[in-house]
Amino acid sequence: MFIQTEATPNPATLKFIPGRPVLPGDTLDIRTPEDAAASPLARRLFGVQGVSGVFYGADFIAVTKEDGEWQHLKPAILGAIMEHYMSGEPLLAGNDLSTEEAGSEFFDEADAPTVATIKELIDTRVRPAVAHDGGDIVFQGYREGVVFLHMRGACSGCPSSTATLKHGIENLLRHFVPDVQEVRPV
Numbered sequence: 001m002f003i004q005t006e007a008t009p010n011p012a013t014l015k016f017i018p019g020r021p022v023l024p025g026d027t028l029d030i031r032t033p034e035d036a037a038a039s040p041l042a043r044r045l046f047g048v049q050g051v052s053g054v055f056y057g058a059d060f061i062a063v064t065k066e067d068g069e070w071q072h073l074k075p076a077i078l079g080a081i082m083e084h085y086m087s088g089e090p091l092l093a094g095n096d097l098s099t100e101e102a103g104s105e106f107f108d109e110a111d112a113p114t115v116a117t118i119k120e121l122i123d124t125r126v127r128p129a130v131a132h133d134g135g136d137i138v139f140q141g142y143r144e145g146v147v148f149l150h151m152r153g154a155c156s157g158c159p160s161s162t163a164t165l166k167h168g169i170e171n172l173l174r175h176f177v178p179d180v181q182e183v184r185p186v
Contacts, residue, residue, distance in 0.1 A: 001085060003078055008134035010158035013053075013064045014074065015134035016081055023056040023091060027136040029152035030054045040089040044080035048073060055135065055153030056091065062134035062153045106141035106148075114179050115142050121176055122149070126169055130155055137169070145181035147173060161185070 004017040028039075031053050036042035042054045045063060050073050053064035063077055107115045119139050130137050135155030141148040149169070155161050162185075170183040 001082055003081055005074065005078075006134070008062065008154035008158070009160045010064070010134070010154040010156075012066075012157065013055075013062050013134055013154035014070055014077075015154065016061045016063060016077065017059065018061070018081060018085060020059070020085070022059055022061055024058050026058075027131075027138075027152060028056040028092075029136070029156070030056075038093050039091060040087070040093060041081065041084040041091055044084055045077060048076045048080060051077070053153075053156070057131050057134070057136065057153065060131075060134065064154070064157070105139065107143065111142055111179075114177060115139075117177050118142060118147055118173060118180070121173060122169075125172060130164070140186045145179055147180055147183045148186050149183060150186045 002019060004019070006015040006017065008015050030036050030039065030042045033043075033046040036046050036054065039054075041061070045051050045054050045061075050065045050068035051063055052066035055062040055064070061081060065073055122137065122139055126137055133154055135151065135153035135158070137155060138150045138152065139147070140150045149165065151158075151161055155164070158164075165183050165185060170180070173180040173183060
């Protein structure tokens with residue numbers, strides 16, 4: 001098995017590409033060892049000293065470090081990923097981890113057509129671009145012209161995330177949806 005690695009715009013996050021599906025059609029952000037309990041791979045990764053976050057994308061695993069140098073952490077992380085895939089264990093054990101944050105969206109029902117357009121633009125134009133950088137951006141809510149987005153994976157805590165939100169996503173949404181005035185992170 002050959003696992004590729006890619007840098008992300010967030011220097012604390014490295015993207016690992018195992019060459020096979022990881023979590024097709026969805027994403028999952030795991031920020032604590034306790035949250036990792038239902039994922040054998042996440043448990044292995046949090047077992048590596050210095051790992052502070054694991055994010056599953058469709059075909060990649062983004063790992064965030066709290067301290068240490070990548071040159072020292074990378075071999076242990078590669079070993080944990082390889083060990084997981086060689087074990088044949090599932091990515092998620094049972095249904096203990098929900099990959100969706102059901103019911104957490106908020107918006108006025110009168111804004112439903114606007115929200116549908118915003119979600120479509122995020123899903124078709126924004127999410128593929130940020131997935132390439134090892135992260136994800138998910139619609140959280142819309143109120144009085146303000147779009148609230150949840151940044152996950154490499155996007156969470158990334159130094160360039162504010163620029164991405166303000167200059168990239170906000171400009172895109174304002175162009176296609178005149179009612180949008182601002183984009184804010186949650």
